[in-house]
Amino acid sequence: MLYQLALRNIWRNRRRTLLTLSAMIISSALLILALGIFSGMLRDMLVSATEQYYGHLVVNSSGYQDDRDMFRHFEMSPDLEDVFKQDEIIGASQRLRGFGLLSHEEESAPSEVLGILPSQEKNVTNLQDSLISGKYLTPDDRGGAVIGAGLARRLHVVPGDQLVFVTQSADGSIGNDLIEVRGVFSTGDVGHDNGLILVPLVWLQRVLVLPGKIHEIALRTDDPLNAAELASQYRPALPENMEILDWGEMLPEMAEVVASYDVSRMIIVTILYIATGLGILNTFFMAVMERTREFGVLMALGMRPGQIRTMILLETTVMGSLGLMCGAFLGVLLSLYMAIVGVDLSGTLTPITYAGGTILPRLHAVIEPGNIVIPSVCLLIVSLLAGFLPANRAAKMQPVVAIRKD
Amino acid sequence: MALISLKSVTKIYPLGHQEVVAVDEFSLSIDAGEFVVLAGPSGSGKTTLLNMIGCLDQPTRGEIWLDGHDIGCASQKELSDLRLRKVGFIFQDYNLIPVLTAAENAEFTLMLQQVEKKQRRKRVLDLFSALGLDGLENRKPSDLSGGQQQRVAIARAMASGPAVILADEPTASLDSQTSEELLLLMQKLNEEQGATFVFSSHDPLVISHAKRVVRLRDGRLESDQ
Structure with missing residues (x-):
């Protein structure tokens, strides 16, 4: 009854009911959309920081990431390979890293040269998706390179041009060789675009005189936010002089950004719902x-x-539930649009590199359960409080x- | 034993820094089946007395007994229960619940008493028939005339078979012909079903239909005839 x-x-x-419901629906839908876009920015940053270069986890000789000493190398072994044969690991890429001088005609520039196995690297990073000209390295390529856009501009090279790479080799000699530009990538990350070049692993092993050696194994996991837990899970199985680092250890600023995300999200939710809650309270009181x-x-x-x-309370709960369902539906629809289509802002904005990641000039939403559940639950709580x-x-x-009373 | 018994009842209301004595040392006894009017000018204490008999208010001093229950000592929960089980109210402005139909309004107290749907619908249809409301069961209060609304209010007050039906100025918003019809109806219900009616009114028409007229002035009993 x-x-x-x-x-x-x-x-x-x-x-009055429709007006109150509209306030509930619009506030929760916009909040779901805002959180989705916020998550999208965070995901862009995380992806740019980890999936363009670092990977979610990196295995290397102890201390290698501190000084990137050429001599802290190791060889891939079947035992080591077995450690990463897990469901959570969706890609592992062996890498050798060198630093030297790249030259083309009159131009030269210092650069970081990353020796990769293209078929493995594709499973860990997505630089192949950032090509602006030419093509990515093929598995059987022995003398090609993919070069950052800033570096290519500085050296005045385009795909097809040849570069000279000069470096100090592991045996003390001066290592040098010619390499042909296959493609040019642009990630938005200034550091990588201006100083990184990818080459075949065997080519770099030959130039550095480090046959069969690598400096690191970069790993991609199914959930980057779970990387730290996986690192501590795999650590005991590694040989004594090896270490595994998650992206949070390699990029502590990015870890801080991610940690502050939840706080920021709650602040946004609180501010919006205080405003909405007062409106609902006013209507219910009237x-x-x-x-x-x-x-x-x-x-x-x-x-x-x-x-x-x-x-x-039943009246307010029914109103809250109705507002919640419609708001969540509308919010998911708007978020889906922003996830699939999005808004390109590259005409007016340039990418911003921050905390090791890049905020791309676009509005792009990511649909995460938390971004729908939190606004929905908050709306229900606000309705109940406003009704109480x-x-x-x-x-x-x-x-x-x-x-x-009249 | 009397159905309603008031013993030296006094009701004092605070009014700013002063106190207003609405009912002063008032005693009265009403038996089951009576048709009583509390008459008197405005401010004489009729409505205050009716509110106390109807468990809406409690006396400052004195005792009020309703069907064996001491209203002055009852808790709010007990007063709610007494209102539900023992009292039926008829208000001057009908006060039907606007979102319920006429039949649902009449059934309301039975619903609160958790009477089975079939049983309460039968009871209400019988009352509607007796009150000349056939065919109006599904109308909303806004679709009924003043007289029809007051009949629905009578049906609501009668539905659960309370010990007493209290009517506060029940004809004040009605024309004289409708008032006459309603008073005759209530008289009939009093005679045929033995329902006890206590009115508060200064309407001569209501007073002329009463079997007993209790006159009040300044919160005191003036006459009881």
């Missing part, structure tokens, strides 16, 4: 105030204060006083 009465009371003033006399009559007829309270105050007030009325 209370439920039936509550439902009918909701629709007795349709215009609805209760104008029914004061009716509550007096209901109490005169024998309805208990607790039943009055329950009836009003007037409900409590109505329940505490003296029937003889309430009945005299």
